[in-house]
Amino acid sequence: MYLRLLQHRAADGARAVIAARGDDAWLVPGATTIRALAEQAIAAGSTLAELVDGSGKGDTVDLAAELEAGRIIAPIDHADPAHLQMTGTGLTHLGSAEGRDKMHREAAAAEKQTDSMRMFLEGLEGGKPVAGQTGQQPEWFYKGDGSQLVGPGAPLAMPAFAQDGGEEPELAGIYLIGPDGTPFRLGLCLGNEFSDHVTERHNYLWLAHSKLRQASLGPELLVGPPPAHVEGMSRIHRDGEVLWEKPFLSGEANMSHSLANLEGHHFKYDLFRRPGDVHVHFFGTATLSFSEGVKTEEGDVFEIEAAPFTLPLRNPLSRAAAVSATVREL
Incomplete structure (x- = not known):
């Protein structure tokens, strides 16, 4: 148990x-x-x-x-938010290329295969290497530091300039870097790797912009060997009614990459093995409401649940106030 x-x-x-x-x-x-x-x-x-x-x-x-x-x-935090890093990997789940490919197909109509599909197929072929070998490098992105981490029940705020605020139901690995630089996995959490899919769809090279957003973690840290098969439900509630829902699968049995391969490619960088730092690393998803034409609105409530977690992750959608980003010379 x-x-x-x-x-x-x-x-x-x-x-x-x-x-x-x-x-x-x-x-x-x-x-x-x-x-x-x-x-x-x-x-x-x-x-x-x-x-x-x-x-x-x-x-x-x-x-x-x-x-x-x-x-x-949230089941993990750091007294100094700058020492908590949120990152993730995409195109890691069986079937995850379909939604991404739909988003990019029009922009790459002249190509037989999009970059997303090629990356997915490379992961499918080499994402689960035998122990001791290095597998295919996955897509990787940065989401922010601990100031971007949102707990259960708290609003997920899209920036004033955002074109979309969309859910991504995922598992997230939680890590602490030991005194000698060794990464220790503490366990897994349910996560909503909140993103701007309209921005990403415009141009794949804007993926980095679309991912610089808040993200939320479910209430529970699941300790011990990770389950190979996780089956859950992702929902959007609007005005007290279910607007959209769809089951999602995760765990290595449903992934094109092993967790060890994703972890190895993240922690191979010295920057990510700084003693005392906390890492929240999202492992990807194959289920997005955006790919089915859903346009979220302020006040919508995202809900993600999956066994063996017993509590759901719920977050309402909000929009942050506009702030000036004008640079002044000294």
Whole structure:
């Protein structure tokens, strides 16, 4: 049975960590953040699960009630947001090229194959190398630092200049870099890798612009070996009704790349092995409402749920106020 870890913040700002297995949930005595727990586990040479199991059990917790009350925050953060990096990879799931290819086909009508399709097929052929070998390099993008991380229930705000605010239901790997530069995977979270698909569709070279957006994480960090098959549902609610919904698949059994290959190509850069840093890395999706003609509006609510996670990720869509980006000379 999977161990799930959650972060709790009381009305007075006091922090706590909740552990859950099945329907049972309890406070972890003495724990205030999941990052601090992970640091303890690294120092002790133990796993997160071993550390939590050896800490005893505090008061029981009603997870659904605490989530509804807004006291469950993102399952990872950093005291200095500049030391949390959000990144991701695309075209990693079986079938994920279809939606992307639709977006780019008109712009590349003279080509037999778009760059997206070629990249997908290369990943399909070489994205799951045998242990010890280097596989095909995936598409990679940067989303921002910890200031862009949104917790469950909080609004996902598209910039004032955005042309679209669209959901991407995904799994995200959560990592902490150890004192010697070793990346440690703490677990997986549900994520909404929020993007601007209209901007991306205009020109594939604008992918980087379309990804510089907020992203949200679900309430629970799933600890231990990642499940090979994850099946969930992505929905958009508007005015209290379901506007759109579609099942999505993730996990290695449904991917053209292995997690080890995606992780290897991310952490091969020295920049991403800085001791003490936290990384949130989105693994991609094959399911987008945008590719089915849905145009989101402010006030829409994104909902993502999938077993073995027990709580959904919900975020309303908003638009940020315009700000001046004019550069002044000194």
